Amino acid sequence: MPPVPVPDTTEFDVIVIGAGAVGENIADRAMQRGLTVLLVESELVGGECSYWACMPSKVLLRSGIVLRAAQAVEGAEEAITGTLDVAATLARRNSFTHDWNDQSQIDWVIGAGVALVRGHARFTGPKVLDVDGTTYTARHAIAVSVGSDPLLPDIPGLADVSPWTSRHATSAQTAPRSLAIIGGGVVSVEMATAYASFGTTITILSRTPLLNTQEPFVSETVTKSLEAAGVSVLVGANTASAKRTDVGVELTLDDGSTVVADEVLVAVGRVPRTMDLGFEAIGLTPGDWLDVDDTMLVKGFDWLYACGDVNHRVLLTHQGKYQARAAGDVIAARALGTPVDDSPFGTHAATADHEMVPQVTFSDPAVASVGLTAAAAEKAGYDIRVIDYDLGWVAGASVQADGYEGHARMIVDEKRKVILGVTFVGKDVAELLHGATTAVVGQVPIDRLWHAVPAYPTINEIWLRLLETYGRP
Numbered sequence: 001m002p003p004v005p006v007p008d009t010t011e012f013d014v015i016v017i018g019a020g021a022v023g024e025n026i027a028d029r030a031m032q033r034g035l036t037v038l039l040v041e042s043e044l045v046g047g048e049c050s051y052w053a054c055m056p057s058k059v060l061l062r063s064g065i066v067l068r069a070a071q072a073v074e075g076a077e078e079a080i081t082g083t084l085d086v087a088a089t090l091a092r093r094n095s096f097t098h099d100w101n102d103q104s105q106i107d108w109v110i111g112a113g114v115a116l117v118r119g120h121a122r123f124t125g126p127k128v129l130d131v132d133g134t135t136y137t138a139r140h141a142i143a144v145s146v147g148s149d150p151l152l153p154d155i156p157g158l159a160d161v162s163p164w165t166s167r168h169a170t171s172a173q174t175a176p177r178s179l180a181i182i183g184g185g186v187v188s189v190e191m192a193t194a195y196a197s198f199g200t201t202i203t204i205l206s207r208t209p210l211l212n213t214q215e216p217f218v219s220e221t222v223t224k225s226l227e228a229a230g231v232s233v234l235v236g237a238n239t240a241s242a243k244r245t246d247v248g249v250e251l252t253l254d255d256g257s258t259v260v261a262d263e264v265l266v267a268v269g270r271v272p273r274t275m276d277l278g279f280e281a282i283g284l285t286p287g288d289w290l291d292v293d294d295t296m297l298v299k300g301f302d303w304l305y306a307c308g309d310v311n312h313r314v315l316l317t318h319q320g321k322y323q324a325r326a327a328g329d330v331i332a333a334r335a336l337g338t339p340v341d342d343s344p345f346g347t348h349a350a351t352a353d354h355e356m357v358p359q360v361t362f363s364d365p366a367v368a369s370v371g372l373t374a375a376a377a378e379k380a381g382y383d384i385r386v387i388d389y390d391l392g393w394v395a396g397a398s399v400q401a402d403g404y405e406g407h408a409r410m411i412v413d414e415k416r417k418v419i420l421g422v423t424f425v426g427k428d429v430a431e432l433l434h435g436a437t438t439a440v441v442g443q444v445p446i447d448r449l450w451h452a453v454p455a456y457p458t459i460n461e462i463w464l465r466l467l468e469t470y471g472r473p
């Protein structure tokens, strides 16, 4: 890791622990509002997203998606005579992670005017930290943005087979011949998609249908497409034990059947990185997530903030950065005595975290969703109407790919006549999402949405079709 120059003071207005995407944004925001800020990072500046999560995983997926997109258009398809170049794809991924060197991010942080220390931070008391033997003090606030680690389930033998986690899957320098994946969430689906395109034989062992927090049609479509790519999707599969044998890792399911693969990837969710933060010194319990209000202030404190994965509100980079903007600004406002606006949708409140979160799963076809599913909206007590439409019937989609298959669903709050949630599944739907997010967060009345005319022939014409299906009063 490149060296980081030592700051010339140990007292700052704000200290941010963890320089992932989220911590960088808290620091930048507070600094821009006039505070002095120290950022402490134990590994790489840029965190999980840059080196072992969002960016490398999306690069690993992209080559296969582009290849299949060309294969789905007559005229382009004929030009494809080769297969996906795995080594070149992995090399492209290495260039995105700068071979796991964070010099460019160090330069950005220091250039932005934020002090940086490389080391492991632990609380030794309120507003006081030890970083590898040096004491640092915050005058106003400490923000925790230490992220999360993969959860290793308590399956007998699993720890002994040295399973892959998302870090191995996103940083591997060769593709294994076969890979078993425990879990059926986003990491499982994305990594199955990527590695299947590299020629790896994949078996997914999932207790539930894939992506089962999404609308049910998402699971059906994604499962079908993975199976078409040669992936074995075992739903209702409970892994009971694991052992390494001469031929690889052998997983035994609770029905007695076995799955053998070169490697096993565990992708069953996350735990907070709070085991070794000195929480005892400030009355918190090591290993806990941090419970925050909408300004990201940890409940029970007036100086401790938590943003990103560690507060367990939404484990997504963009949502963590949104929280960071609110937190950086409110820390400065409270320190400088300027007005705080923590009302819903105010400058200092991360209101959208609750029911307006966008997410893209970069499977093929992709899943793009924002807000509530029908089930979640009903559970929350809304009086809803569900509008469905086949994306393949949209002219723009049929141009995009021959035999385009996809689906869209819009959830309408019948009382207020606004949209609570939208889900798209289909090729190239990721870039449709922000229109949906704007409609949901803006609570744009359905009547007004009729005046937002989608260009013809784009896939965005799905909006017109959804409105026509809903009907105009």
Ligand SMILES: Cc1cc2nc3c(=O)[nH]c(=O)nc-3n(C[C@H](O)[C@H](O)[C@H](O)COP(=O)(O)OP(=O)(O)OC[C@H]3O[C@@H](n4cnc5c(N)ncnc54)[C@H](O)[C@@H]3O)c2cc1C
Binding pocket: 017, 018, 019, 020, 021, 022, 023, 040, 041, 042, 043, 044, 045, 046, 047, 048, 049, 052, 053, 054, 055, 057, 058, 119, 120, 121, 122, 145, 146, 147, 148, 166, 170, 187, 273, 276, 277, 307, 308, 309, 310, 314, 315, 316, 317, 318, 319, 320
């Ligand atoms: C495979 C994968 C793919 C993903 N893809 C996407 C995606 O496409 N889009 C999306 O929005 N989200 C995605 N996510 C989720 C996203 O990666 C996380 O939500 C995001 O990285 C969280 O950011 P963070 O800043 O909270 O934590 P992190 O990025 O983990 O940063 C925390 C930092 O704190 C440091 N740290 C920890 N403890 C200490 C300490 N005691 N002292 C000093 N430093 C410390 C760590 O070294 C780390 O650098 C993905 C996750 C995975 C696993």
Ligand SMILES: NC(=O)c1ccc[n+]([C@@H]2O[C@H](COP(=O)([O-])OP(=O)(O)OC[C@H]3O[C@@H](n4cnc5c(N)ncnc54)[C@H](O)[C@@H]3O)[C@@H](O)[C@H]2O)c1
Binding pocket: 153, 182, 183, 184, 185, 186, 187, 188, 190, 205, 206, 207, 208, 211, 212, 239, 267, 268, 269, 270, 315, 316, 359, 360, 361, 362
């Ligand atoms: N494109 C993206 O936005 C993206 C991509 C990857 C990851 N992420 C984020 O990273 C986080 C972690 O992803 P993830 O896939 O690890 O978690 P996840 O919460 O998305 O999925 C975990 C899955 O594992 C299952 N599971 C839990 N315990 C199990 C066990 N013992 N055995 C078998 N299955 C078990 C769950 O039912 C669930 O289906 C998520 O919160 C996700 O939002 C986002």
